[in-house]
Amino acid sequence: MQTFTHIIVFLLHNSTVMQFSDLDLDKSYTYADYLKWRFDERLELIKGKIFKMSPAPGYTHQRISQYVNFELYNFLNKKPCVVCAAPFDVLLSRTINEEQIATVLQPDLCVICDTSKITERGCIGAPDIVIEILSPGNNKKELQNKYEVYEEAGVQEYWIIQPSEKTFLKYTLINGAYQASRLLTIGDEVITPILPGFTLSLDEVFADKL
Missing domain, CATH: 3.90.1570.10 (tt1808, chain A)
Structure with a gap:
């Protein structure tokens, strides 16, 4: 039981941001952060700042x-x-x-x-x-x-x-x-x-x- 609890705590501590709105757009990010994100939106990083890519191309x-x-x-x-x-x-x-x-x-x-x-x-x-x-x-x-x-x-x-x-x-x-x-x-x-x-x-x- 203790091991299971430790796993849950670890997952919660290391969970990734799943909503784009949760990100602080004034903050600077790195590729290490980028690799953790799982959004429907496509993102790019330019000198640490987040840019939303255009919607799906026509x-x-x-x-x-x-x-x-x-x-x-x-x-x-x-x-x-x-x-x-x-x-x-x-x-x-x-x-x-x-x-x-x-x-x-x-x-x-x-x-x-x-x-x-x-x-x-x-x-x-x-x-x-x-x-x-x-x-x-x-x-x-x-x-x-x-x-x-x-x-x-x-x-x-x-x-x-x-x-x-x-x-x-x-x-x-x-x-x-x-x-x-x-x-x-x-x-x-x-x-x-x-x-x-x-x-x-x-x-x-x-x-x-x-």
Whole structure:
């Protein structure tokens, strides 16, 4: 009986927060906290602060994500780099200490050429390319914070696809700072020195399949 009581006390003491409303949004959290949470909501951590992800992506978002993923996957087949799609944790840290990791993101897609960064839990360190497909729920503060942490972490290219405007913007890391490409749209193609020979047609990305 004593052993059973001890088990109950242990479980109560170590129980995780099950309601998002129970979290203190003013507090700073780490990846160790993140691993304990079990919510219906999808969350990201940016420098220790919690950000709720947008609701489940709609059809257009999903179609674009699947198409770009398909193109990258086929191109990278039997090549050193790999493409990973959300939900897939990107831990922007040079340490594997869960108590010290303060930024955990789930970009729509990412390309990783140093596969030693990949573990069963996700990518530890900066991917080479991060791709975000914007949804109506994305807010300016979230986008600004992501821009900053991707830049600081050394993500070489940050692609932003805007389905509603049918535009594509690429930020390239040069001397530690991002420089923006011209705004691309239908009729343009995306290329990158990170993946020589790869071409992404924006006609196909933004094609209306309905």
